[in-house]
Amino acid sequence: MNQGITRVLYIDLSSLTFEIKDRTDLPPYMGGSGLGCQLLAEEGRLNQDPLAPEQPIIFSRGALSPCFPAATQVAAVFRSPLTGHLAESFAGGSLAAAMFLARLNALVIKGRADRPVRITVGPRIVHIKKADPLYGTGTEECLREIYDLESSPGFRSVMVIGQAGEKTVRFADLVLDRYWRFGGFGAGALFGSKNLKSLMVYGDRSLSIPDVNAAAYREVFENIHNRLVHSELMPLLHKLGTVVNLEKMQSMMALPSRNGREPQFKALPSFTAQSLAEKHLVRQLACTGCPVGCVHVGYYRRMYGSESFEFEESHLPYDYATVYALGSQLGLETPGDFWALWEKVSGYGLDPLAAGAALGWLTEAYMQGLVTEQDTGTAIGFGYMEGYLHALDGLVGGETPLYRDLARGATFAALRWGGVDYVTEINYRATTGLHTGYDSLLSLAMGFKQPEFVHPLPPRSNQEPERVVNNLIAREAANCLLDSMGVCRLVNQVYDYKTVSRALKSLGYKLSPRQLKISSYELYNRKQGINRAFGFDPAKTNIPYRFFNIPTSQGLLEQNRFAEMLDLLAKQTRAADKEGIIPG
Template identity: 25%
Template sequence: MYGWRGTILNVDLSSGKIDKEKLPEDMAWDYLGGRGFNIKTLYEELEPGVEPLSPENILVFGTGPLNGTPLGCGRMTVTTKSPQTGFFVEGNNGGFFAPELKFAGYDIIVIRGRADKPVYLWIKDEKVEIRDASHIWGKTTWETDRIIKEELGDPEIQLRYIGPAGENLVNISIILGNRARAGGRGGAAAVMGSKNLKAIAVRGSDGVKIAHPTEFQEALLEIWEDLDVDGSKDPFTRIWGLYGSPIVLRIQQEYGTLATNNGQEGVFEKVMDISGEEFLKNYVVKPKACFCCQSPACSHWCEVRDGPYAGTRTEGIQAGSTEALGSYCGISYLPAIIKGHALCNELGVGMFSTGTTIAWAMEAFEKGIISSKDTDGLELRFGNHEAMLQLIRKIAYREGFGDLLADGVKKASERIGKGSQDFALHV
């Protein structure tokens, strides 16, 4: 098969059994990969009523036929039954993991069961092993990235991991890779945590076969020319390449759709303080991209150099960060948003869901529905970035008021009641 490596990797953490199954050719044609593979697997395997955090739930990582080719970026899909919604959660995140998995010889990983102690999965071409992760349990995602690479002696290893939030079964936790590539809103990381699976590490050494290499290369050159930041005819491509998605905030502002103060308003008067322009001018160090990114790199390595959050370094600030941790919460101090983004990534909580949940709590506080007695003494007013940062930690560790918020805005508002459900933003 071209485009595929032809193997599904099945891992049962309860029994420790690992087996490799041939990827059925009709499945490859009918479901195309990633999302299609994952949903089919979930649909066929999960019994109705399966408890998301039980060993009976499964976690599926699916690649696509272009991952691992120069035309395929690094995106991959993780799918499971969500502990937050009871429906399925599907996270699509970038980086380098998906191509590396293909290089190792696999198209899909299906994780079943639950290990009896913390473990991580190590895939090195045909060799696959379940290793002890007791020494990494409790570590942040960044520490996990460093420790596993050092332990296995290869800085090029690609990883997917969870932070303390996933271990603490936080419903708004996410799975990360490359220290910034997040996916799986709806508690995919909590499912991984419930299985005692801290990380998956992969390294491969073989390529993906292409049926018509010459034609493929010609098509590739055409696409690259079209997406060249300086030469592109599409103005949005040029802007995207320069600023990344934070530029979107000003467009939303123009249309009156920039959710502000928990969506009470659609215009944020301090939008320029958190704009893509401000970010690029004062905080960006260099652009970063996923594997063979066809679009101009949308991600940036950034740094806060002065003020109370000086020394914060992180990657992957997107419009989601500046909106969810910014305008949603009435926060216009960009260093605090960058710090919040770094905390979300390191602790493994999703910044969209976290920002939305904190913004709801701020509105409930300002309306007198909750008080500082409920919030562990925090003055949860819009714009209070110190309180927002404390809450991110509390959510990840399920501490005090953070425990209520850790299940997401819908459940938190149902528990608080008193009309707060009316302004809880969720779908």
């Protein structure tokens, strides 16, 4: 490992060329989010459409990943075709380890191939191959084909798009290593716009920790590992996964259902973590290098036709967000209906949260007569799974003007067809369904990453606006640092500034906890600056009225109070832009 050099692979699909640069000016940006944002600032086009061929998509490995437990994340950074603003999407799986073993810190892909292609990146090769036969395949089939086609001489990681990405549906995801995804911002649409069906990275190098640091490395590693495996989170996440929050949120009246029209998910008894584990769980998986293993994979058996007794089975990952978005949000009544819908969403490579928000809005628009069966090709209703399956086919196939609009997200469709008050998105982003209060709504409005798991759950508090805003900024700044380290957000409490400093030191980087704290605010400010350059202005945020009718763990939110907090946040962020660093 050479701590003075950041190795970046640049691939241009228009000219089918590539270049590796060993850059000595990038180490201050560390890795992950920080490095990705810097590369986007260099390569992104402010005045061009997010899907213009020149726009890059950047994959940036965290500075600590995969060298420490739960430091597993890679950031995908790009201009989002869904929101138009800065997109940062994080995923684990095996990608960080494969990039590390291929000796890469980051990959920048730009341009557009004139026919479908797939890319293979190894430590000594970059192959750009024809992918015409793969076009039209769903994510599962495409992954199977790639695994057959590409024998890997080392440790590999594969990401693909489904038909939704090919058709540039604005909320198409990239599916990674089968059970992970770069989700929520349309990374799959970016691949589709570049005619890029898949990317495989493999590595076969063994890179040793220099002898001089080996003892310190082992000590920090063991310290982090022990704190993780003995934390109270470990049994919760490993045994039951993030779905364990479903019952807790329901008990706090904070698990809304039917597009936020109802305060509770009536079918929850069939969807509890215990019930899903007993009836559907087939295995728990971990990102490479994590001892927790929180990824729960469920088993779904589907019969061909109605009475054939011929079955096909699918294995699908499940977590709090997917059960919320495709179960509670749409009022489904049985896990069987949930699996059928999730299988379709996953196969097309759609984002489950955005798909749930789109179908939720569609249901209410249908109920209110804003759209008709002529527009949808089917009856639509809460709990009516077959209607939703049909709607997803129509959306990905672009069958009607309504579906072509809906392929740009629920907010876009609502602005054209009506019903903006009951869209469950803010700034084109859907909620993760953890309605913890003002902080989760402000995170959505500000483009911060939303919580995916909350433990312990927040009390019903009534804090002063300044305090809420200051806490939120401090938390987001700390997250900016950990996102640059590649630390998984589900367990990032283990990585305080002191621990990060010691971990970096054992790899040869000398940064004190105080310096890291300052860096975290620099990273935060820089990210806000890039977002503003893409036209993001929190002051112009419209919050659909539905959000003030959806219960949260702090009760119903007040519009005026929320507006006051958002205003404060926007002012603080603008002030930081002028004054530079705002360490807390």
